[in-house]
Amino acid sequence: MSEHPIPLGGSCSARFDSVRELLAAKLESGEDLGASFAVNIDGEMVVDLWGGWADEARTVPWTENTITNVFSTTKTMTALAALVLVDRGELDLDANVAAYWPEFAARGKAGIKVRQLLSHTSGVSGWDQPVTIDDVYDFDKSTAMLAAQAPWWEPG
Numbered sequence: 001m002s003e004h005p006i007p008l009g010g011s012c013s014a015r016f017d018s019v020r021e022l023l024a025a026k027l028e029s030g031e032d033l034g035a036s037f038a039v040n041i042d043g044e045m046v047v048d049l050w051g052g053w054a055d056e057a058r059t060v061p062w063t064e065n066t067i068t069n070v071f072s073t074t075k076t077m078t079a080l081a082a083l084v085l086v087d088r089g090e091l092d093l094d095a096n097v098a099a100y101w102p103e104f105a106a107r108g109k110a111g112i113k114v115r116q117l118l119s120h121t122s123g124v125s126g127w128d129q130p131v132t133i134d135d136v137y138d139f140d141k142s143t144a145m146l147a148a149q150a151p152w153w154e155p156g
Contacts, residue, residue, distance in 0.1 A: 007061040008051035016047045027052040034062030082118055093118070103147035112155050123151025 006027045012020045019037065026032045034052030038045065054060040054068075085091035091100075093115040098105035104112070109124065116122040127135075127142075128149040135141055 006052060008049065009064065010047075010049040010051075011045075012049055013046040019047050020049060023049055023051060033058075034066065034068075036062070036064070036066065036068075079118060082114070097122075101143075101147070103144070106147055107150040109147075109151060109155075112151070116155050121156060123153045123155040124149070125152065128152070 006024065008020070008024055008027065016039065019039070023032075023035060023037055027035070032052060033056065034050075034054050036050040037047060038049070039047040048064075050062050050064050050066065052062045054062045054066045082091060082093075086093060091114065093113070095114055096105070096110065097112050097114055097117055098110055100114070109122075112122045112124070117124070124146065127145055129145070131142070131145070135145070
C-alpha cells in the first residue's frame with residue numbers, strides 16, 4: 001500500500017469499470033507510477049482515465065495533460081495497420097519493400113521483405129546520420145534519407 005493516496009481522475013463508462021479497477025490496482029501496488037489510458041469506440045470516449053504520479057517523489061499528480069515519452073508504442077500501431085492491409089489483400093508480408101517503395105531498393109536493400117522491416121530484421125533500424133525533429137516530420141526528406149542508406153547489417 002502506498003504511503004500517499006493515489007489520485008485517479010477522468011471518466012469511464014460503467015461497462016468498463018474493470019479497466020478503472022485495474023488501473024487503480026496497478027497504481028496502488030506501485031507497479032505503475034503514473035499512467036493515462038483512453039478508449040474510443042465508434043466516436044464515443046468510453047474510457048478516459050489518468051492517475052498516479054508524474055514524478056518519482058510522488059509530489060506531482062499525473063493529470064489529463066501530463067506529457068510523457070511513448071517510445072516504442074508506435075510499433076504496435078504500425079503492426080496493426082500493416083496487418084489490416086494484409087487482411088484486405090493490399091500488403092504482402094513476403095513481398096520486397098521495393099515493390100511498394102521502389103527507391104528503398106538502393107544500396108543493397110532490394111531484397112528486404114516487408115516482414116523483415118516489421119520484425120526489425122531488415123538491417124535498417126533508423127537513420128545512419130543525425131536527424132532533427134524537423135527532418136522526421138518532413139516526409140520527403142526522411143524517406144529519401146532512409147532510401148539512400150545501406151543496411152547496418154545483413155538482412156534476415
